[in-house]
Amino acid sequence: PGTLHVVATPIGNRDDISARAVQVLRSVALIAAEDTRHSRPLLAHLGVDTPLKALHEHNEDAIAQALVERLLQGEDVALISDAGTPLVSDPGYRLVRAARAAGVRVSPVPGACAAIAALSAAGLPSDRFVFEGFLPAKRGARRSRLEALAAETRTLIFYESPHRVAETLDDMRAAFGDEREAVLARELTKLFETVLGEPLAALAARVAADSDQQRGECVLLVAGCADAAEAQLAEGRRLFALLREELP
C-alpha cells in the first residue's frame, strides 16, 4: 500500500513549511485538504500542482473510505488542514484511524502548531501542559468546563475565537481567580504578532480596553494551579457541584 503523510502547513508566515513537506506535497498522487480554496494559494506559492480533494468535518467518513481504497492500491496521499498540524482542532482523525485500521502506513511531516508555538513563547511552565482545544461557545458550558479545570496543576492551553476572547477571560477570572498568570498569544508568525502575559485580572482589563487585542487568531494559556491547598479546595468545590446536581 501507499503511505498517508500527515503534513503540517504554516499558521501565518508562509516560510514556516519544511523542505520535506514541500517535497512530499509535490510527490504524492493526491492532497486531501480541509478547504481546497484556502489551500490553493499556498500550494501555488510552493510550486505544488498535485490534485486536491476536500476532506472536512462533514464528509470525512465517506472521503476517508475512498482515500483508504486508493492508499491500498499503492497511491501516496498527503493530508493538510487550513493551518498548522492536521488533527489538532482540525479534521483528519477519522482518516488516520481508518488508514491505520486498514494497515496503511501513516507518517507525520511535522511543523507549525499554534498551541506549541504559543507555549514556546509564553514563559509559563512548559514541562507539563494540557491542550484543551476550543472551549464551548455557550457561556454556561464554558464556565462549567473552566471550573472543572480549576484544580489542574499543568499549564492549560486553549484556542479561542477573537470575538469571544474578552468574555472568556472574564470566565477564566471567575474560575481560576484574578491572580492566576495567563498569556494571550495572538497572530503568531504574522505582522501583528503579540504575546501578552499578566495575571488574569490585568490581562482581562487590558483586552477589554483595547479592541485591537480582540482581533486575529489567538491562543490563551493559563498557568496551572500552583497551590496544593487551593487545588484541593477547587477539587472539593467541583465534586460538591457534581453531587449537588445528583441530589434531590
Ligand code: SAM
Ligand atoms: N491545526 C491548527 C494548529 O496546528 O494549530 C489549529 C487549527 S484551529 C481550527 C484554529 C485555531 O488555532 C485558531 O482559532 C487559533 O486559536 C489558533 N491559531 C491558528 N493560527 C494561529 C496564529 N497564527 N496565532 C495564534 N493562534 C493561532
